[in-house]
Amino acid sequence: MSRVFKLKSSDNETFEVEEAAALLSETIKSSSSTEITVPNVKAEILGKVVEWCNKHAESEDTKDQLIKEWDAEFVSVDQHVLFKLITAADYLQIKELVDQLTQRVGDMIKAKTLKTVEMTYPTFNVEREVQEELKSLGF
């Protein structure tokens, strides 16, 4: 008999989640209660996290092409929603969701910064560096 968990958002909305989906969260897994309040996460965001968990609980093979497409759609949200989702997924410790969301952020950063990346290491003269290295080794 599978347990049902109740997740409560910061604005007092409750989501019922089946055990298989709920246990994707390490936080829920290690909780002693089946009622968990998620602070600072509103219903809109918590609902999406629950949606992700439900989707991933029902598909056994996460390498399936269809679920990959679904995941890609899922993370294609406005950046502010994205950041809120990351905070929620991190609190709930859903590793795979955090990975997908942060990868999306990485892609967005690359797309914005490709023309403006600067090395913060000071530029150096290779020949001189090698010379110094050799000296420090006693050559």
Next chain:
Amino acid sequence: MGASLSNLTEGANGSGLGPGLGDIPENCVACVFMYLTPPEICNLARLNRAFRGAASSDAVWESKLPPNYHGLLDLLPPERYQNLSKKDIFALLSRPVPYDDANKVLWLDRVTGRVCMSISAKAMAITGIEDRRYWNWIPTEESRFHVVAYLQQIWWYEVDGVVKFPFPADIYTLSFRLHIGRFAKRLGRRVCNFEHTHGWDIKPVRFELWTPDGQQASYECCLDQIEHDDAYGSHKRGCWVDYKVGEFIVTDADPVTEVRFSMKQIDCTHSKGGLCVDSVFIIPSNLKERKRKGVLK
């Protein structure tokens, strides 16, 4: 740069648009950094405390180092790398690390973390190198190794070398760095001297590489082609040219890779000369490709 990135990082206290990247937990920022290159990470580290913290995270930098980086550290005296964070280890290895009596140098490419290597002519077996009628060593700042081998004249031209190293799994390109003619500084200007340059247009030179596991590549070309119009010929003279020999593959299964390489022109019916041999480069193939296309500097 600041203008385009700051709207990613403005917090709730800023423009009221909602949480920014700076509001998400530091460990999540570290996750983001797993997907970025070292230069991108260092650039973002300046933005705020969470970024700075994540940008120093050992987990992030360990993922940028090659899997066998401990083997690379073994080339250095332990006091150089003891107690260093993974970020500092990356910085250390991304500067040229000399080994084998400083006849070889290796470094990590700063963007991809892949291993690159340069092998001096001093580490190679050059036929006739001890005879000053044929070869001379010329000190120069134009070489990482501060010296190049200059050929005046010889009939049997052969340069051989070997490297045994735990290269991380990758596809590597091996090339010879050569300079037709001799060069010097006169009154602050670089001048080239082709008085000994001859014979390279008669028959091609053969470059070759091979590994004990059966990989082999070769390339033949005439180094100097004066029959062609001057523009083509002069393009190759008087500057350092990388002659690509070919590629070899290292798989995860190889603890140590051995690569032998050579450059030969042993047709003794004609002599050849007027050539500088600096080094052999071993660079991951995609890296070489990206540099060539001007994507990377």
